[in-house]
Amino acid sequence: MIPLEAVLAVSAALFCIGLYGVLARRNAVLVLMSIELMLNAVNVNLIAFTAYLAPARNIGQIIAIFVITVAAAEAGLALAIILRLYRNRGTVNVDEVDLMKW
Amino acid sequence: MTPLQLLFYVVSVIMLAAAVGVVVARSVIYSAVFLLVALLAAAGLFVVLFAPFLAIVQVLLYGGAVIIVLFFAVMLTRRPDDPQKLDNPQWPLAVVAAVLVFGAFASILLGARWVTKAPGPAPDLAALGDSLFTQWAVPFEIASLLLLVALMGAIIIARPGEKEE
Amino acid sequence: MVSAATFSSPLGMSWAWFAPMLCLAAFVVLAFFNRYLPGRGAWLAILAIAGGFVLFFPVTADYLRTGQAGQFSTPWFAVNGKDVSLGFVVDPLSIIMLGVVTTVALAVQVYSLGYMKGDPRFGWYFAVQSLFAAAMLGLLLADNYLLLYVSWELVGLCSYLLIGFWYEKRSAAEAAKKAFITTRIGDVGLLLGILVLYKATGTFEMHALFEAIENGAIAPATLTAAAILIFLGAMGKSAQFPLQVWLPDAMEGPTPVSALIHAATMVAAGVYLVARSFPLFAAAPGALTVVAVVGLITVLIGSTMAIVMTDVKRVIAYSTVSKLGFMMLTLGFGGLTAAMFFLMTHAFFKALLFLGAGSVIHGTGGKQDVKDMGGLARKMPLTATVFIIASLALVGIPPLSGFWSKDEAMVALAGNPLIHILAYLSIFLTGVYIGRLCLLVFFGTPRDQHVHEHAHEAPLSMAAPMLGLAFLSIVAGFVALDAFGPALGVAPRFTGIGSFLYDDHPEPYAFHIGIAALSTLSALAGLAVAWAVYGARLVSPEAVTRRLRFLYDLSVNKYHMDTLYQALINRVILVVAGVVAVFDRAVVNDVGINGPGRATVSTGVTMRFHETGKLYNYGLAMTIGALLLIAAVVILV
Numbered sequence: 001m002i003p004l005e006a007v008l009a010v011s012a013a014l015f016c017i018g019l020y021g022v023l024a025r026r027n028a029v030l031v032l033m034s035i036e037l038m039l040n041a042v043n044v045n046l047i048a049f050t051a052y053l054a055p056a057r058n059i060g061q062i063i064a065i066f067v068i069t070v071a072a073a074e075a076g077l078a079l080a081i082i083l084r085l086y087r088n089r090g091t092v093n094v095d096e097v098d099l100m101k102w
Numbered sequence: 103m104t105p106l107q108l109l110f111y112v113v114s115v116i117m118l119a120a121a122v123g124v125v126v127a128r129s130v131i132y133s134a135v136f137l138l139v140a141l142l143a144a145a146g147l148f149v150v151l152f153a154p155f156l157a158i159v160q161v162l163l164y165g166g167a168v169i170i171v172l173f174f175a176v177m178l179t180r181r182p183d184d185p186q187k188l189d190n191p192q193w194p195l196a197v198v199a200a201v202l203v204f205g206a207f208a209s210i211l212l213g214a215r216w217v218t219k220a221p222g223p224a225p226d227l228a229a230l231g232d233s234l235f236t237q238w239a240v241p242f243e244i245a246s247l248l249l250l251v252a253l254m255g256a257i258i259i260a261r262p263g264e265k266e267e
Numbered sequence: 268m269v270s271a272a273t274f275s276s277p278l279g280m281s282w283a284w285f286a287p288m289l290c291l292a293a294f295v296v297l298a299f300f301n302r303y304l305p306g307r308g309a310w311l312a313i314l315a316i317a318g319g320f321v322l323f324f325p326v327t328a329d330y331l332r333t334g335q336a337g338q339f340s341t342p343w344f345a346v347n348g349k350d351v352s353l354g355f356v357v358d359p360l361s362i363i364m365l366g367v368v369t370t371v372a373l374a375v376q377v378y379s380l381g382y383m384k385g386d387p388r389f390g391w392y393f394a395v396q397s398l399f400a401a402a403m404l405g406l407l408l409a410d411n412y413l414l415l416y417v418s419w420e421l422v423g424l425c426s427y428l429l430i431g432f433w434y435e436k437r438s439a440a441e442a443a444k445k446a447f448i449t450t451r452i453g454d455v456g457l458l459l460g461i462l463v464l465y466k467a468t469g470t471f472e473m474h475a476l477f478e479a480i481e482n483g484a485i486a487p488a489t490l491t492a493a494a495i496l497i498f499l500g501a502m503g504k505s506a507q508f509p510l511q512v513w514l515p516d517a518m519e520g521p522t523p524v525s526a527l528i529h530a531a532t533m534v535a536a537g538v539y540l541v542a543r544s545f546p547l548f549a550a551a552p553g554a555l556t557v558v559a560v561v562g563l564i565t566v567l568i569g570s571t572m573a574i575v576m577t578d579v580k581r582v583i584a585y586s587t588v589s590k591l592g593f594m595m596l597t598l599g600f601g602g603l604t605a606a607m608f609f610l611m612t613h614a615f616f617k618a619l620l621f622l623g624a625g626s627v628i629h630g631t632g633g634k635q636d637v638k639d640m641g642g643l644a645r646k647m648p649l650t651a652t653v654f655i656i657a658s659l660a661l662v663g664i665p666p667l668s669g670f671w672s673k674d675e676a677m678v679a680l681a682g683n684p685l686i687h688i689l690a691y692l693s694i695f696l697t698g699v700y701i702g703r704l705c706l707l708v709f710f711g712t713p714r715d716q717h718v719h720e721h722a723h724e725a726p727l728s729m730a731a732p733m734l735g736l737a738f739l740s741i742v743a744g745f746v747a748l749d750a751f752g753p754a755l756g757v758a759p760r761f762t763g764i765g766s767f768l769y770d771d772h773p774e775p776y777a778f779h780i781g782i783a784a785l786s787t788l789s790a791l792a793g794l795a796v797a798w799a800v801y802g803a804r805l806v807s808p809e810a811v812t813r814r815l816r817f818l819y820d821l822s823v824n825k826y827h828m829d830t831l832y833q834a835l836i837n838r839v840i841l842v843v844a845g846v847v848a849v850f851d852r853a854v855v856n857d858v859g860i861n862g863p864g865r866a867t868v869s870t871g872v873t874m875r876f877h878e879t880g881k882l883y884n885y886g887l888a889m890t891i892g893a894l895l896l897i898a899a900v901v902i903l904v
Contacts, residue, residue, distance in 0.1 A: 058233065101880030
């Protein structure tokens, strides 16, 4: 029997690794990858909750399905934006895109 | 240790290691590959947690579609002077922030009293589909609408303008 | 005391308030609509004041019939549970003033039709004239000090507006400012005095105040303080020393204004105030002495300065100063009847003097200095005649009105030998300066041929009021005689003026042949000296000036008072003002008002650096924010 806390700790760790990636990576595509990691951590959490807390229902899995859907849509859009950004600015490095600077 | 537990630990380690690889790799392609590994490991984790359907969906969607699109993006946005440094100036702060967040989560989840039941068998796939189309019909339709909008949006944003090409 | 409901009798005393109200209504209409009315609405103003003049007769008749003063009031507002009322009182004092003010105002407004003809602001002139009449009438009818003070200030405002009527001229604007500021000093005293009395008794109402004073409810020190403060107000308005400096400069206004405001009515308001407050002054130890001393000084400096002035209006102005001092002196000696009687006759002939001077100015095309005049009697006989009548009345030649009033005053002053002699001196000086003026303007060889050739007599609108006032200057004195009452048919209750207006008890007319003769002789002596120097040229004016060099310099320089005041302003007031200005600029403005603004801007300037434009910085900020929120929830919940 795997304790619930262990699973949750794993997903928390995954989330934080993803967070680090979002905050620390320079290439926009890498940031997107890190966001996918965070979303996956959320999914793991949801599955774990539905397995341990309410096994009769499958609510967590359904929500996880939706999360995956949204993540896929968002990834597609984000990549479209990145392509447009690359075309306009010639770069996808997030620290070179600072027009809103003071 | 039961086989399930062993499987869990192995898959978890792979997933976390791959995730670390995503965020510290020296090349974008390496990060993409590590992401693929992490996502597949997550699928394995779903299997351990009695959600086989989700595991398959994960593999198909993420591994099949999202990763492909990511690879395309990487290819289309490479610059001649690659490789360069891939980290922000603020990466130490990011480490601190991530550690703090983990600490917050850990303290919360360890401090809570979970009313757990034994993780049971996988739910019936038919029941899953059934509830998806009855109880969750509205979110389902909205999700499809969302996908449509995302599709249109992506086309509009990424299409070449009149001046180009 | 009759406290009757309004309109109880047909056109009785209760209608007295109508007089100021008519003029106030005329002001409102004229101020806004004068350009739409035919003739710019001057006739409306004259109609209003004529209404007041007409009202004088039934009001007086009603009083003579009942022999009792009437007081009418209505509640005005309440503060902290204390009521303040609005009301008017009809008693001998206010009746005399009512008659004087309406008569002179009517004469002056008719005169202004001719004098101010063609002025671009003709309508506004009559509007302010009406407002002045309303305020002045309100002042003298008021039965409580608060209403009196409000009217007092309004009168001052009208004076300012009318002195500075031709404000395009720099000197006129300056003179208006000077008048207002100088009288302001007095007005502050008046307000403080009223407040002292209010604090002591809890009411503004004169009747109640005087009762309280009679019952000894107020401490003597308070009484004296209040009296002196109120007298300060009178000093300002009546141009007593040392606040007389504004009156000669006020001659910058149109001459009818000088006649009305600065000879007959507004400047008399100070005398009226002291007379009205006479119970207060009589009960306050030392107050009347102060009044007398100030009056004496004013008499002397006024008459000495009148002798050396070359501007026609200024001579008459200083004469006014001197005569006002004389009235105050008389009041200081307790001569309430004499002072008010003198005020009445003085109003008539002084206004006439001014109107005559105005006629001369009008006739010579704007000349005011005697060096441009001379021999005008041939070209302007009517003006010359009335002017000489007024001059003789001023100096007190029997049987003109001035003789009777001056005589009564001299009787009151007989108590103190020194003052009495100085009074004779002042009469002598009066003769000198007014004789000088008449001779220089109307007789002798013309000094400016061009002016003399084009001089013309006054038109009817100006001549008629002058004639009316001349008539009054001749006959108004007869009210003093004990035979006056029976002639009117109101005997035996009223005989002469002494039985009409009095302090403690009615006084029969006292005729001292010695005093009368001496005063007439002094007057004639003064006239003779004037004739000797300026008429027959027995002594040349220059020789006299040389002999009395010191006195001449003092008088011509107005006793250096203007220089003194200006130095005071420059060295003290402007310095304090500078300090206050620096405080206002540096502390209030720069720190208090600009401070928060500049702080905001500088905060923004320094804080803008946190907008780096880089997404990962924002992401970090969001993370930290989320952490803080979690911490807050965990700690607080």
